[in-house]
Amino acid sequence: MPDILANFRLLDLLDIGIVAFIIYRIILLIKGTRAVQMLLGLAVILLVYVASRVGELHTLNWILSNFLSSIILVIVVIFQSDIRRALMHVGRNPFFAGLSFSEESAVLDELVQACVALGQKKIGALLVIERETGLKDVLETGTAIDARVTSEIIQAIFLTSSPIHDGALVVQQGRLTQAGCFLPLSQNLDISKYLGTRHRAAIGLTELLDAVVIVVSEETGKISVVVNGGITRDLDATDLRKVLGRLLEPRRKKTKQKRKG
Known part of the structure; x- marks a missing residue:
């Protein structure tokens, strides 16, 4: 533990803070949407994959390994609407622009x-x-x-x-x-x-x-x-x-x- 604290930098704290903020914003974005159910489904698949490794279920493990190897593409396809909405928030267009x-x-x-x-x-x-x-x-x-x-x-x-x-x-x-x-x-x-x-x-x-x-x-x-x-x-x-x-x-x-x- 002391060794970890000795090597801890302010940049590490900033890194953790940025990741925590991103996760928090993602949670706010998907809260109350179907994306929550989809994430739970992916979590279940991940648990089954770990169980197949531990239990040496080779066929199931092979299928899930191939599925999880393309997980980034799967996430993009499943959450395309949520990702689009998040990216659109980057551009600002205030409703009351120019009004008193x-x-x-x-x-x-x-x-x-x-x-x-x-x-x-x-x-x-x-x-x-x-x-x-x-x-x-x-x-x-x-x-x-x-x-x-x-x-x-x-x-x-x-x-x-x-x-x-x-x-x-x-x-x-x-x-x-x-x-x-x-x-x-x-x-x-x-x-x-x-x-x-x-x-x-x-x-x-x-x-x-x-x-x-x-x-x-x-x-x-x-x-x-x-x-x-x-x-x-x-x-x-x-x-x-x-x-x-x-x-x-x-x-x-x-x-x-x-x-x-």
Whole structure:
């Protein structure tokens, strides 16, 4: 033990800290996703491989050895969506870029007001809010618009008489930029059968990107927020405002902390 401490360097401490941080971020990334179950499956395979070595089960050991020799490729294939989402976090594209704090609050208030009004009228809606990752692939399927975020415009777009009410409405950097966008449906078999196409589309997009999606159910009028493939349901105006504020206002909090310092 003393020999180990004698050879311990500050760089070793830095090395351990970096690895621990990477593992922590990976855990946060896959928390609540199917990736956890897949990792448990890989862990079971690894234990079986060790048991086959100890128990001299040569055929099983040969099969698992060949499988584990390509483990890096297997991980890339299995976790391609999670890896893509992690790499996309490298590029920053703040939702409120260029807006003052008062304008930020006004945008969120208009979004909440619109969703509550649509829910009361039981008009289905799907709003995609861009965060750090660009939505270029989504925007290719919609109709380009450029308008301020107001409750009246949002409600008008989702009226059944509107030619662009189908699909999703996209919000980028505090403005309405695209309507009638079609989103990829989730292939997750664990999703409740009671969730409709809008909810599945919202989950499907957020499994790939870090966007925040608001869903207003046409059948019940209830409001849900979907992020990172997870869904928070039955939100009222107060809860919706809190959730959106927590997800979309990190820049405000950081700026306040800097000012206090």
